[in-house]
Amino acid sequence: MHPYIHAKKNPNKPALIMASSGKVTTYKELDERSNQIAHLFRQKGLKIGDGISIFMENNSRFLEICWAAQRSGLYFTPISSKLTAGEVKYIHDDCNSKFLIASKYLKSVANEIYELTKNTEHHYMVDGTEKGWQSFEDAIRDLPKTPVTDEEMGQDMLYSSGTTGKPKGIRVPLKHIPIDQSDALMSVIAPLYDINENTKYLSPAPLYHAAPLRFTMRVNYLGGTNIIMENFDAEMSLSFIEKYKINMSQWVPTMFVRMCKLPEEVRMKYDLSTHECAIHAAAPCPIEIKKMMIEWWGEIINEFYAGSEGNGFFACNSKEWLSHIGTVGKPIFGIPHICDEEGNELSVGSEGTIWFESDVEFSYHNDEKKTLETRHPKNSKWTTLGDIG
Structure with a gap:
């Protein structure tokens, strides 16, 4: 499946809604705009295997750009909107990005970034312009809404936050396959959580993180609707579950903590009856907080353990x-x-150290030593994230 298929079947269905503003992007709009952006990439000389970088807050353009790269055979690297200009430059340079997209909302840092990345030929800004940044909307306005002639599946290239040293880019080889073909891991995850065209998925976290990005794209891949929060707020999250009749969501433990700290009258104020699946990951959840969440929301809490590298995936439901x-x-x-x-x-x-046996290939970009440390000394298909279990 793919958004372009849903654009043909159900063009006016919302592909994504920005939670606070209510701004809707339909599947038809997502398909057409991602095609226009793909044409912009080709117009500026980007070819299969090249990379782009994205420095934006959660907004309606974010996924359009990711889908454009996905259907252009490009590596796309979302960069944390919380980083300094120097930190953004490091990731932008390290991932070999030829095309940088920022937002007017982040203009104060974006202006510094431009001064540091003048050797990059293409700087584009959404929702306005600043010195050195070209208008993204103007650039795509008159471009074709039909696919580029050489569509091929691209790949995200995400950076680990890391506890030591600089962030490391996780690079997976391009598969050179059609854009509507599924990858092995997501083929397992979709049925596990019953992601389908009826899914209404609340994404409260920044899209530059691996799980929010990949899950929102998977929801669109399968024809569901993403409700994307511009920023996390504990009570607003509950109100959005009620307002949009959310049936699936994903969280990190700190969000659970903040929601549990709300006064009881606030926590019980909202109708959460449509909510069927709440997923959490990224860090261990305090036992008492998780017990409280299960008591409050019922046995809909699902946990997983995995890494951005995609080499393994553990999951458990509330009963387990x-x-x-x-x-x-x-x-x-x-x-x-x-x-x-x-x-x-x-x-x-x-x-001991947890090793995953799988066919997944990945490397840490420009860091052969770190890559070798993830390889098992005796088994070529075993890799590790360095965790103990």
């Missing part, structure tokens, strides 16, 4: 978690192995 408190569940994708420092498998109950 309550029967084994603290678990992150069972392996859904990738076969886990627990090994000692020499790479020898350990017995059940022993603590």
Whole structure:
């Protein structure tokens, strides 16, 4: 599946809605605008395998640009809107981006970024312009709304936040496949959470993070509707579940903490009856907070453990978690192995490094040493994120 298919079947269906403003982008608009942006990429000389970078807050253009890159065979790198100009420059340069898109909303940092990246030929800005930045809307306005002739599936290239050193770009080889073909991991995740054309998915987190970006794109891939929050707010999140009749959402534990701190009269004020699946990941959730969330929302809380590298995926639902408190569940994708420092498998109950056995290939861009550290010394298809289990 793909948004272009849903644009033909159900052109006026909302592909995404900005939660606070209510601004709607239909599947027809998403398809046409992503085509126009793809033509802009080709017009400016970008070819399959090249890269772009995106420095924006959550807005309606964000996914249009990602889908344009996806259907152009490009690597696309969203960069955190919280970074300084120097930090943005590092990622922009490191990912070999030939095309930088920023927003007027982030103009104070964007102006600094332009001065630092003048060697990049293409600087475009949405919702207005600043010195050195060309109007994104003007650039695509008269371009064709039909596909480019050489469509091929592109790939996100995300950067790890990392606890040591500079962020590292996670690069997966392009598969050179049609844009409507699914990848192995998401083919497993979609049925796990029953993502389909009836999904109304609330995304409260920044789209530059891996899970929000990939899940929102998967929802559009399968014909559902994304409701994207411009910024997280605990009470507003609850109000949006009621307003948009949300049936699926995704959170991080700190969001649960902030919602649990709301006064009881506020927490009980909103109708959450349509809410069927609440997913959380990214960090361990405090046990008492998770118990409180299950008591409040019911057994709709689902947890997963995975990394941006996409080499493995563990998941558990509320019942599984309550029967084994603290678990992150069972392996859904990738076969886990627990090994000692020499790479020898350990017995059940022993603590060691978690290795995933899968066909997924990835590397840390421009960091061969770090890439080699993720490879098992004895098994070529085993990789690790360095976590202990």
